[in-house]
Amino acid sequence: MNDTILEVRHLSKSFGRNHVLKDIDFAVRPGDVTSIIGASGSGKSTLLRCINLLETPTSGEILFHGENIAGGKVNANSYRSKVGMVFQSFNLFNNMTVLENCMVGQTKVLKKSHEEAKANAMKYLEQVGMAPYIKAKPRQISGGQKQRVAIARALAMEPEVLLFDEPTSALDPEMVGEVLSVMRDLAKEGMTMLVVTHEMAFARDVSNHVVFMADGVICEEGEPKELFEHPKQDRTREFLSRFMER
Ligand SMILES: Nc1ncnc2c1ncn2[C@@H]1O[C@H](COP(=O)(O)OP(=O)(O)OP(=O)(O)O)[C@@H](O)[C@H]1O
Numbered sequence: 001m002n003d004t005i006l007e008v009r010h011l012s013k014s015f016g017r018n019h020v021l022k023d024i025d026f027a028v029r030p031g032d033v034t035s036i037i038g039a040s041g042s043g044k045s046t047l048l049r050c051i052n053l054l055e056t057p058t059s060g061e062i063l064f065h066g067e068n069i070a071g072g073k074v075n076a077n078s079y080r081s082k083v084g085m086v087f088q089s090f091n092l093f094n095n096m097t098v099l100e101n102c103m104v105g106q107t108k109v110l111k112k113s114h115e116e117a118k119a120n121a122m123k124y125l126e127q128v129g130m131a132p133y134i135k136a137k138p139r140q141i142s143g144g145q146k147q148r149v150a151i152a153r154a155l156a157m158e159p160e161v162l163l164f165d166e167p168t169s170a171l172d173p174e175m176v177g178e179v180l181s182v183m184r185d186l187a188k189e190g191m192t193m194l195v196v197t198h199e200m201a202f203a204r205d206v207s208n209h210v211v212f213m214a215d216g217v218i219c220e221e222g223e224p225k226e227l228f229e230h231p232k233q234d235r236t237r238e239f240l241s242r243f244m245e246r
Pocket residue numbers: 015018020038039040041042043044045046047
């Protein structure tokens with residue numbers, strides 16, 4: 001248990017009277033690729049946003065290497081360099097080039113020199129196949145390319161964990177594959193990932209752990225093969241069968 005990177009304990013979050021997360025517990029260990037699935041509104045994004053300090057939990061703890069980060073005491077930028085996040089809508093800086101997007105966090109937060117940041121950015125842009133586009137601005141590249149840049153930007157911070165919130169949901173169908181393929185390669189290399197996704201094939205084939213959320217609770221979790229082939233809860237079965245119909 002000592003090598004646990006992230007541990008969520010009794011996490012609850014309410015927006016007014018809307019109890020969005022109710023007593024969530026789970027852990028992320030090195031090399032885990034955890035997929036979070038569940039219907040719209042079940043609280044998946046809110047959970048990731050709490051873990052990335054974009055929301056403040058109403059109660060409970062989020063432990064990063066045993067230290068509670070939910071109390072407002074940690075420096076958000078330095079924490080986010082270790083627990084990076086990739087968003088559905090890319091969130092690139094539109095006034096910066098592809099290369100600058102992948103350098104700015106390194107120079108501002110990690111205090112790396114321009115040269116070092118550039119070399120590191122290039123390494124990860126090559127990894128995602130975006131090195132030929134370093135001079136482009138986000139508006140000049142496709143959605144799939146933007147998301148690959150966003151992944152390179154996150155990787156350039158050399159995080160311990162990467163959080164993904166539906167990274168392919170805003171993409172045209174023909175671009176989903178290129179992003180999933182980058183994520184598959186990352187998983188193969190042993191990157192620790194927590195992925196909210198509607199891509200059931202990814203959840204089943206790439207992750208080693210699947211969490212099914214419903215109405216703000218973890219309804220069921222387990223190994224992908226087990227959860228997809230032998231769901232224990234009625235709600236999981238309903239969700240999966242509705243999904244397969246589509
Ligand atoms: N900032 C906010 N203020 C008020 N309510 C919010 C806020 N963010 C989320 N909610 C509510 O919390 C609930 C869970 O939302 P959340 O975005 O976490 O769901 P989700 O599982 O990510 O859904 P989806 O699959 O559609 O992305 C919803 O009822 C939503 O309206």
